[in-house]
Amino acid sequence: MKYILILLCFCSCSKNSYEKFSYTKSNNPWITAYKDNVFFACLKESYKNDSIYELIEQKDALNPYDGLSLKALNETRKMGQNIVKNMPKPKMCENCKEGENYYMSNCLHYYASRELDSIAKSAYKEHLKNE
Numbered sequence: 001m002k003y004i005l006i007l008l009c010f011c012s013c014s015k016n017s018y019e020k021f022s023y024t025k026s027n028n029p030w031i032t033a034y035k036d037n038v039f040f041a042c043l044k045e046s047y048k049n050d051s052i053y054e055l056i057e058q059k060d061a062l063n064p065y066d067g068l069s070l071k072a073l074n075e076t077r078k079m080g081q082n083i084v085k086n087m088p089k090p091k092m093c094e095n096c097k098e099g100e101n102y103y104m105s106n107c108l109h110y111y112a113s114r115e116l117d118s119i120a121k122s123a124y125k126e127h128l129k130n131e
Contacts, residue, residue, distance in 0.1 A: 026065075030127065033065040034076060034120040039111040041080020046103035069130075072123060079119070083110050 026032040040062055047053040068076070083106065090101050110116055 028124065029065040030067055031117075031120045031124050033063045033068055034072060034123055035111055035116055036063040037068065037073060037076035038079045038083075038116060038120075039107055041077045042083045042107035042110065043080075043104065045081045045084040046101075046107065069127065072127065075123065079116075080107075083107065 043056075044053050084103070087101055087103070087106055090096050093100065093102075
C-alpha cells in the first residue's frame with residue numbers, strides 16, 4: 001500500500017512533456033514561415049498542372065507571416081521544386097499509374113525533417129545579418 005501511495009504521488013507530480021498545440025503561437029514565426037513555404041512549394045510542384053492546388057489557394061490563406069524576403073521566398077520555391085524533382089519512384093505502389101507518387105507524405109516528411117530545420121535556422125541567421 002505504501003508503494004502505491006508513493007507511485008500515485010510521483011505520477012501526480014509528473015508533467016506532460018509535450019506542449020499543447022496552438023494556432024497562433026510559434027517559437028520563431030520567420031522559421032515557421034520559411035518551412036511552410038517550402039512545404040507549399042513542394043505541394044504546388046507536385047500538383048503542378050492540376051486544379052487541386054488552385055482550389056487550395058482559393059480557400060487557404062497559407063501562412064499568416066509575411067516577413068520573408070524575396071530572396072528567401074525564391075529559395076523556398078526552389079527547394080520545394082527540388083524535393084519533387086528528386087523524389088524517388090514509389091516502391092510499394094503496385095497499382096500506381098504513371099506520374100503517381102507519395103507527394104503529400106514526402107512533402108510533409110521533409111517539412112518535419114531535421115535537414116529543413118537546419119536550413120531554415122541557417123537562413124534565419126543570414127536574414128538577421130542582412131537586416
